[in-house]
Amino acid sequence: xxxxxxxxxxxxxxxxxxxxxxxxxxxxxxxxxxxxxxxxxxxxxxxxxxxxxxxxxxxxxxxxxxxxxxxxxxx
Numbered sequence: 001x002x003x004x005x006x007x008x009x010x011x012x013x014x015x016x017x018x019x020x021x022x023x024x025x026x027x028x029x030x031x032x033x034x035x036x037x038x039x040x041x042x043x044x045x046x047x048x049x050x051x052x053x054x055x056x057x058x059x060x061x062x063x064x065x066x067x068x069x070x071x072x073x074x075x
Contacts, residue, residue: 003048004040034061040071048072 002018004025019025024041035057043049048071054064069075 003042028055028057030057032057032060 001020003021004019006017006019006025006027008015008017008027017025017027019040021042024039026040027038029036029038035055037051037053037055039051041049041051049069050067050071051065052067054062054066056063
């Protein structure tokens with residue numbers, strides 16, 4: 001059963017993907033200047049977590065974590 005759900009919109013319309021607690025969900029959205037990576041997962045304590053990062057793409061861009069914490073934003 002799906003625990004995470006992703007939606008992508010582009011020139012070919014909408015696409016969706018699902019992730020379980022075990023698989024998580026990983027997404028990369030890229031441009032010629034770099035990319036943004038989003039990973040959703042469940043940690044060992046059962047908390048839904050998100051990691052949002054800037055990542056290089058085909059030699060362009062930088063690596064930097066923008067957020068790494070609970071999906072609900074709680075401290």
